[in-house]
Amino acid sequence: MSQQRTGPTGGPDFPDLPEATVARLPEYLRALHHLAEDGHDTVSSEGLAAAAGVNSAKLRKDLSHLGRTGTRGVGYDVTLLIDQIEQVLGLTHRRAVALVGVGNLGHALAGYAGFGTRGFRIAALFDADHGRVGEHINGLVVRHIDDLPEVVEQESISIAVIATPAHAAQHVADRLVEAGVTSVLNFAPCVLNVPDGVDVRKVDLAIELQILSFHEHRKSALTALPAAVQKPGRVGMANRLGGEAVAT
């Protein structure tokens, strides 16, 4: 299976990564940056796995998909691995991101420093409310959503964040796609319909809480019972996977 798509001169290719692996690479990347700051030159799979909260075998298999990365008997070169992962994730340059909806949540996202430090640059803010247009947030001015096509073109934006109310999200998504955006991070609690070729990932805060609620409910039902067999390693780090791309 090691297709080993070896380009002629070390082609920077990455033919097919398992989606589950892709979802974990950013976590590894974050852990690696942390290790680098602490002065580590190399890490063992065990160490990095612990820092990223995963199984070490899984980590090794994930990294093995990137080509030759580690050295047996030694471990992984931290900076080299950082470069490799950033390469694969397409983080070699800062990607411009548009943020639509500067309400309650949008305001916070616009001010979130984490985007800037991890490969992204919020390049534009939009809102449909003329009352908000012109407002300055974190050094950016809010523009009207009608300017979307123009700004997307100007700033080479391919990723957008939707932080509008649910009832507006689909309309915004349509206009984003029309303007040329091909990846959307959706914070609105609704399903987005987008054409093929456009990726949508969804973050719904209430859903996360409801999942936790289920486990709470289940736990309390268990404690009401006599000491039944309690499986040890069931819960814990729950990770999310699966971006959605819904066809029309």
Added chain:
Amino acid sequence: MSQQRTGPTGGPDFPDLPEATVARLPEYLRALHHLAEDGHDTVSSEGLAAAAGVNSAKLRKDLSHLGRTGTRGVGYDVTLLIDQIEQVLGLTHRRAVALVGVGNLGHALAGYAGFGTRGFRIAALFDADHGRVGEHINGLVVRHIDDLPEVVEQESISIAVIATPAHAAQHVADRLVEAGVTSVLNFAPCVLNVPDGVDVRKVDLAIELQILSFHEHRKSALTALPAAVQKPGRVGMANRLGGEAVAT
């Protein structure tokens, strides 16, 4: 999978639901509420599946785990199904949630209406910064994190949201667990270490963007290529029912 279906007949129990199913139930619930508002009494699996953005067979299999819910030839009773799902998710009463860290993101979360309308009540706000303690947000007063045990006890809080900087998150998590919290929603970009029996779910905005970045990177690499053999089902948008519409 210790046992299959322990409930003899009337058991309102739900011993083991597949985790993937649990993660989808909230989405169904949201779609159902939407349908109810539109005056629908019943839905077919096809209709509900479309509203929730999933495959209809998957939906039926998910719902079949809840016991007898639908009526063949008719569909599902909307209000009944809402009740069932809320029962299973433990949303029969509003759960009290603590929010720790009222910085940039915490402020927004404290003001987010979606929590209130979907089964939760933000019962307390905490921060470690004495300069912030006492501040009023959305009708709540920010308390110092030292008051955690007391308030958690008073308000019967079992779920907490961490919206602190990453370097403080582990410490906060420790204190939360110590105070009796057993479910944590973590917005800080770091791995939390918690004892068995405590659930952690993580939301990392930058990670979501980095996953999108990967797909962007991959898409742009594809368009740069000549019309090579495009393998139909691999990384990309081959996730959902869209797979059928994928041109092969």
Added chain:
DNA sequence: CGCGATTTGTGCACGGCTTCACAAGCGCCT
């Protein structure tokens, strides 16, 4: 009262992901 249209519930097969366990490779020390 029976028939057909409709929709649920599910057996089954397939593919992907995870985990174990171990051989292969690498550096270090003697």
Added chain:
DNA sequence: AGGCGCTTGTGAAGCCGTGCACAAATCGCG
């Protein structure tokens, strides 16, 4: 130089989730 200990990379097995396709069940209608 050679052996030893450490760590990676991976074959293989098992588990979980998905989707198809169809039998079972229900309603409406003649």
